[in-house]
Amino acid sequence: MKLHNAAILLLFWFGVFTVHADKGSSSSEVMRKFRCVNLSTRQLNIQNLVKYEKQQVPTDAIMFVTTGGIRICVSANQKWVQAAIKRIEERRAAKPN
Structure with a gap:
């Protein structure tokens, strides 16, 4: 059960990091304008x-x-x-x- 909880927590943090890194990308705004x-x-x-x-x-x-x-x-x-x-x-x- 602990391994299951650790895997869920790891996936959650990976998702948060991915969204944060994508929003912080300055190159996406430059290409759009x-x-x-x-x-x-x-x-x-x-x-x-x-x-x-x-x-x-x-x-x-x-x-x-x-x-x-x-x-x-x-x-x-x-x-x-x-x-x-x-x-x-x-x-x-x-x-x-």
Whole structure:
């Protein structure tokens, strides 16, 4: 019975250490964040855009994500960009939680 309890305790501590080590990993956060460096000059099809993110560093831009998961950066001050953002927000508001 003591061996059984020791094995359970060992598995518990191993699980705690694994979760703690994973949360402390700084490389996972670096890989997850994308930055706009080059901006596309083409107008995108608004129907294919599912979300966006505003960025100011290193340049003022909007990063759109397409239905296929492709990230495309464009200049934030274009008229069609503002229309696309509005459309995404309307879809998000209409979507049931």
